[in-house]
Amino acid sequence: LHFCCSVSGWARARWRRRRRGASARDHKRSPTPEDHARSPIAPRSKTARIMLNMKLKERLALAVSAFLVLFTLMLIVDIQMDYGNFANRVPLPLHARVHSGDVEDKGRSAYIEFRKRFLQKSNGSNGSREYEQSAPGETSGGGTDAEPRTPATPTDRYEDLQKIIFSQLQGKNEDHTVVIPPHRDLNILRPENPTIGEMEDLEPRLLDREDTSEFMRINASNLERFQLKISQHELYEDGEPLVDELLKDMATNSILHVEQKEGGTQLKLIIDYPNGVQALFKPMRFARDVQTLPNHFYFSDYERHNAEIAAFHLDRILGFRRAMPVVGRVLNMTTEIYDVTEGDILKTFFVSPANNFCFHGKCSYYCDTSHAICGNPDMLEGSFAAFLPSSDIAERKVWRHPWRRSYHKRRKAQWELQSDYCDTVRTTPPYDSGRRMLDVMDMSIFDFLSGNMDRHHYETFKMFGNETFTLHLDHGRAFGKAFHDELSILAPLLQCCLVRHTTLAMLLKFHNGVPLSKVLRESLKLDPVNPILWEPHLLALDRRVLIVLDAIRNCVNKAETPLQNEVNDFV
Numbered sequence: 001l002h003f004c005c006s007v008s009g010w011a012r013a014r015w016r017r018r019r020r021g022a023s024a025r026d027h028k029r030s031p032t033p034e035d036h037a038r039s040p041i042a043p044r045s046k047t048a049r050i051m052l053n054m055k056l057k058e059r060l061a062l063a064v065s066a067f068l069v070l071f072t073l074m075l076i077v078d079i080q081m082d083y084g085n086f087a088n089r090v091p092l093p094l095h096a097r098v099h100s101g102d103v104e105d106k107g108r109s110a111y112i113e114f115r116k117r118f119l120q121k122s123n124g125s126n127g128s129r130e131y132e133q134s135a136p137g138e139t140s141g142g143g144t145d146a147e148p149r150t151p152a153t154p155t156d157r158y159e160d161l162q163k164i165i166f167s168q169l170q171g172k173n174e175d176h177t178v179v180i181p182p183h184r185d186l187n188i189l190r191p192e193n194p195t196i197g198e199m200e201d202l203e204p205r206l207l208d209r210e211d212t213s214e215f216m217r218i219n220a221s222n223l224e225r226f227q228l229k230i231s232q233h234e235l236y237e238d239g240e241p242l243v244d245e246l247l248k249d250m251a252t253n254s255i256l257h258v259e260q261k262e263g264g265t266q267l268k269l270i271i272d273y274p275n276g277v278q279a280l281f282k283p284m285r286f287a288r289d290v291q292t293l294p295n296h297f298y299f300s301d302y303e304r305h306n307a308e309i310a311a312f313h314l315d316r317i318l319g320f321r322r323a324m325p326v327v328g329r330v331l332n333m334t335t336e337i338y339d340v341t342e343g344d345i346l347k348t349f350f351v352s353p354a355n356n357f358c359f360h361g362k363c364s365y366y367c368d369t370s371h372a373i374c375g376n377p378d379m380l381e382g383s384f385a386a387f388l389p390s391s392d393i394a395e396r397k398v399w400r401h402p403w404r405r406s407y408h409k410r411r412k413a414q415w416e417l418q419s420d421y422c423d424t425v426r427t428t429p430p431y432d433s434g435r436r437m438l439d440v441m442d443m444s445i446f447d448f449l450s451g452n453m454d455r456h457h458y459e460t461f462k463m464f465g466n467e468t469f470t471l472h473l474d475h476g477r478a479f480g481k482a483f484h485d486e487l488s489i490l491a492p493l494l495q496c497c498l499v500r501h502t503t504l505a506m507l508l509k510f511h512n513g514v515p516l517s518k519v520l521r522e523s524l525k526l527d528p529v530n531p532i533l534w535e536p537h538l539l540a541l542d543r544r545v546l547i548v549l550d551a552i553r554n555c556v557n558k559a560e561t562p563l564q565n566e567v568n569d570f571v
């Protein structure tokens with residue numbers, strides 16, 4: 001992109017220079033009657049005459065200028081295509097370019113197709129509209145506390161989808177190709193659901209801990225008990241009391257030691273509490289209402305600590321229970337970081353011109369003086385995620401996400417280019433059977449709701465094999481754009497047209513009952529550093545639930561009238 005920008009900059013500069021040169025020459029030339037007659041609305045024949053009267057050199061200069069203007073325009077269009085703007089606006093060109101020889105392939109990814117259809121719908125009763133509204137302002141402080149507006153009562157209650165849910169609950173519609181009924185979902189059936197403790201034969205117990213002078217017996221920590229209760233199908237049970245206790249521990253227990261976590265791109269700290277309890281800390285960088293910079297790609301976006309907190313609550317509310325508990329806390333940077341850490345990180349602490357205590361640590365993204373993390377003046381807020389069990393107890397397997405983005409500013413991923421990409425995935429193990437594919441669909445819905453474009457990998461616990469849930473880890477880049485709904489995150493759902501009965505039922509419940517924004521707002525109130533989310537991010541959730549329901553409806557219609565759809569596709 002740099003190359004591209006510098007080329008276009010260069011072209012523009014040259015163009016300007018030429019233009020300046022040309023107009024300077026115009027001035028030097030003695031005025032002719034034609035010059036006086038020249039005006040933008042002069043008739044064509046006059047323009048032609050002027051052209052004929054021009055010297056060859058002038059005509060050449062004009063032609064070169066015109067060429068350079070066109071060239072610059074082409075470069076600008078090219079840059080926009082790279083930024084992905086284009087994918088949202090023009091449905092065909094890039095795919096056409098790649099698939100130029102493929103006549104059969106209409107070259108439209110399902111999500112682009114969906115977007116197009118979605119936008120074609122009138123501003124109807126269900127509130128569909130163009131969701132790329134402009135932000136009310138760069139920052140609209142105080143928005144977080146403002147009393148939320150109640151959304152208008154939706155008139156479309158998605159009764160068609162509700163019917164499918166009801167019929168499946170009565171044992172009908174069991175071979176539905178889009179909505180997978182509970183009796184075909186291993187997450188619901190759970191013929192077995194052992195815990196890590198049972199698998200490893202480790203019971204929450206009294207631990208022997210050797211102190212320098214004496215042998216102490218210490219109760220197992222809430223974190224250890226939580227970790228041993230992680231089961232094959234979920235991190236914790238619905239209503240598990242250990243979750244709140246763990247949140248409280250991380251928010252209030254004394255901090256014994258801090259060190260920077262290796263790996264990953266942005267700064268993270270490992271926090272040690274008494275009893276071997278650990279948390280993963282992500283620092284606050286910006287106020288809640290600061291959104292993703294418009295020229296930042298998802299992969300160069302800053303991480304937001306509040307997104308980690310909100311994502312945990314959202315995951316729990318949606319009933320997935322695949323994200324580790326995360327809580328907010330304000331630290332004293334002197335006593336709770338500087339005094340209890342050692343090594344290279346110490347050398348990165350400094351006092352800023354505003355007299356705030358800052359540090360930047362060492363990492364590959366944003367770990368330098370100009371991107372330092374600063375306290376106020378030495379109090380720093382951050383997110384604390386309960387630590388996953390160590391690899392000695394429960395090793396994890398890292399999977400490349402099938403719908404991973406390219407992480408390159410110019411390249412596209414395979415799923416963006418291949419219209420039958422889902423067929424490839426769903427015939428490849430472990431996506432060809434069991435719960436994995438449905439988990440990928442859930443993850444896509446979860447990420448779409450939270451605006452997380454950064455799902456490059458996902459992890460599972462090795463000991464449970466393939467028939468286990470996918471962990472929802474790393475949500476630092478979610479909740480970045482409150483006024484934009486990134487449809488490409490829904491690509492797995494749009495391309496595969498597959499969803500769990502329970503997930504659809506949950507979405508319908510929020511759409512027709514208490515809105516998701518309200519439930520999440522209430523849940524986040526329990527966090528010590530609430531308000532966690534800027535109000536527009538909460539409101540975005542209700543809007544996005546509707547979009548997911550619309551997508552599922554489209555899938556159902558497509559499945560029920562495949563022939564009709566074929567015809568439509570060709571129109």
Ligand SMILES: Nc1ncnc2c1ncn2[C@@H]1O[C@H](COP(=O)(O)OP(=O)(O)OP(=O)(O)O)[C@@H](O)[C@H]1O
Nearest residue numbers: 263264265266280324385386387388473474475476
């Ligand atoms: N709660 C946790 N406890 C222990 N380890 C964790 C936890 N959350 C994440 N990790 C591990 O740390 C790694 C980095 O965490 P995370 O992905 O949140 O950071 P990141 O800087 O965003 O990384 P990346 O830049 O690779 O996306 C993860 O891949 C995961 O293996």
Ligand SMILES: [Mn+2]
Nearest residue numbers: 454474476477
């Ligand atoms: Mn990350």
